[in-house]
Amino acid sequence: xxTTIKSIVASALFALSLVSVNAATLxxxxxxxxxxxxxxxxxxxxxxxxxxLEKSQGKKLSVTLRNxxxxxxxxxxxxxxxxxxxxxxxxxxxxxxxxxIEVTDGETKLVxxxxxxxxxxxxxxxxx
Numbered sequence: 001x002x003t004t005i006k007s008i009v010a011s012a013l014f015a016l017s018l019v020s021v022n023a024a025t026l027x028x029x030x031x032x033x034x035x036x037x038x039x040x041x042x043x044x045x046x047x048x049x050x051x052x053l054e055k056s057q058g059k060k061l062s063v064t065l066r067n068x069x070x071x072x073x074x075x076x077x078x079x080x081x082x083x084x085x086x087x088x089x090x091x092x093x094x095x096x097x098x099x100x101i102e103v104t105d106g107e108t109k110l111v112x113x114x115x116x117x118x119x120x121x122x123x124x125x126x127x128x
Contacts, residue, residue, distance in 0.1 A: 037061060039103050041112045047092030049114060051101060053078070053085040059105045065089060068097045091116055 037055035044050045055061060058080055065074035073094075078085050091099070096117050103110045 036105070037103065037110070039101070039110055039112055041101055041114055044088060047090065049089045049091050051085075051087045051089065053103065055083065055085070057081055057083060061085075062102075062104050062106075063087070064102045064104075066100045066102065067094075068099065073099075 036059065037053060040050075040052045042050050051063070053061070053063070055078070060080045061078040063074075063076050063078065063085070064072055066072055074089065076087070094116055098113055098115050101112045101114070103112075
């Protein structure tokens with residue numbers, strides 16, 4: 001009985017290791033980039049956009065802010081030893097449009113878009 005259980009467990013472990021090997025060989029480069037760094041872009045207070053980056057050590061990264069025409073508005077390199085990075089972009093003086101934050105390690109690129117738009121004031125009706 002013990003040998004039967006041992007052989008079943010050994011077979012299950014062997015099958016699991018084959019699945020793990022196949023998953024590793026079919027890995028998508030885009031998924032690898034997501035695993036080595038994660039990016040979050042969100043609206044802040046008073047015309048600011050917050051950018052957070054969490055990464056594993058070992059690769060240099062470049063952060064670039066571009067306007068809709070592709071012009072570089074900001075670029076900064078992050079050292080390979082850094083584990084994280086945060087930046088608050090003041091976008092109050094930028095015109096309405098689509099902007100892009102790109103993060104790249106030279107091999108893969110992660111792109112986050114955001115749109116700036118000025119809310120038109122609503123018509124105010126006052127009754128006397």
